[in-house]
Amino acid sequence: MDLKEWFANRRKGREAAEVKQPLTTEEYCALWTQCFQCRELLYTSDLRANLQVCPKCQYHFRIGARQRIDQLADQDSWSELAGNLASDDPLGFFDTDSYPNRLAEAAHKSGLSEAVLTGTCLVKQEKIALAVMDFSYFGGSMGSVVGEKVTRLAEHAASERLPLVVVASSGGARMQEGILSLMQMAKTSAALAALHDEGLLYISVLTEPTFGGVTASFAMLGDFIIAEPGARIGFAGRRVIEQTIHQKLPNEFQTAEHLLKQGHVDMVVERAKLKDTVYRLVVFHPAPHKGARRPDSSKRLPVLG
């Protein structure tokens, strides 16, 4: 290539670059993510590599169930259970749209078939039973399928002598299933009672946000309760409380850090250390052989607190 040709090519290249269309909003958003907390513009790919935690202010972005599993499970160790359960429409519920339409919309939006994924995986070679809720499916609400999947997983953990880890994220009960959704609180709690009586370990991880019927059942029943930094956790929502008591709540109210101070959670663990923390707790509490648990533990009621 002679020099003249080289210059011509370079000019052509520059012209081509100049006529390049500016990024569409969508492309821009895909490329950049603004931190909700410190407002820093972050490269989406960098953010992802950093487990969706802002490198500048440590804000923990909400993540989906699949991404969470990728972060917790050893590579290729995830094996899903009960992935074939689908919600029915027991009440023929119709608010401003029908429940089946809302389910389809939730599936489309989240790429999931329900608000929780359940299965088994390895964490640093230790086998666990793992459930991960996904807020992007119907606000992580608990209906019959969520209740059934969590219950089956607890039963699986009991029969396979596995530690159970549940990562919660939920707005509460799924109203469209009426009383059936309320009853899932009882069902999951009863399954955890059985697991408890087997002397098996249950770790509950609370992530942004965990509220309502999920908090008031399986999420609060862990032998350990771990919260992610900044996660908002409670029973009643902030707005409902403010409307009831007619006053503004302090900013830190219902945050993981505040709950730690109040003694509601055992630890606040940043995402990068979650896998290691789960691993250490699991190996600290090896599963007893069936029937080998301490005598009379099934009769003993816990110290209230």
Next chain:
Amino acid sequence: MDNNRKVVPLEFEQPLSLLSQQIDALERQLADNPHVELEADIVQLHEQYIQLKRSLYANLRPIDHLAIARHGQRPYTRDYFERWDPDWIEIHGDRHGADDQAMVGGLLCMGDINVVAVGTQKGRNLRDKQQCNFGMPQPEGYRKALRLFAHADKFGLPLVCLIDTPGAYPGMNAEEHNQAQAIAMNLRELARLSVPVLAVITGEGGSGGALAIGVSNRILMLEHSVYSVISPEGCASILWRSADKVATACQSMKMTARELLASGIIEEVVEEPLGGAHCDYDLAARKIKEAIVKHLNLLMKLSAAELKQQRFSKYRKIGCFTELPVC
């Protein structure tokens, strides 16, 4: 409260009130001026009144049941306890620093069965209401109940739970004292009890606050009581974003006693006196007691393990979903 107080009519009872006014007027006329024909008219009107009441009460909408369940004169837990056992022994306190008035508990003899009983309590007058937080327990109330569950378990006494609560209280103290944990713990420990557990919904069965004393071997509901995952007002405001949709929410959630019996969530509907339990406290109390004693007698035939298993299977089966073929 005595049985002769004036019953406050509900909105849907307006036709009854009009008729009743007519009867009153005629009766006054009759008193001034005795008249045989007038007397016959009045007898007829009385009959009409009863017929109208029967037909009104045979065709109630879900929101009418809600209105009866929330009637300010509806009998509350203490009214029942006093009638079932005038010598009942009240047990106070959660042993941690509070005695929640919204949760009442004690020892009762029902028929010839000794039971531990707990129940939510609404207040009658304003002072009472405030003390009972309008029937919404704080976490301390659920822990007081939990303490009584453990007592029943230790001494092998059947547990009876009366439920009439709008739900848990959405307040700052309740959150700071971890009401989610208090409710969750009750759900788990109720599931583990080795004694008969019987829950009766006497008014409002409001959400998690009701469930916290409601995980049981059998659930009975008074005819006009309701049980739902969220208050109809909450449901209307979240799903319809409109306060006008309360009646629709009531209907959509299938929250009445008969609907819940049909769907297999509860075991029995206990009939109320015509016009609702508030029209005759004694009769209502007697009917509930009969139902409770009947079910306890059946449950007491089961062993501790069978009771636990029966309760466990009852909840294990609840849910409605499809198992798709795995491809």
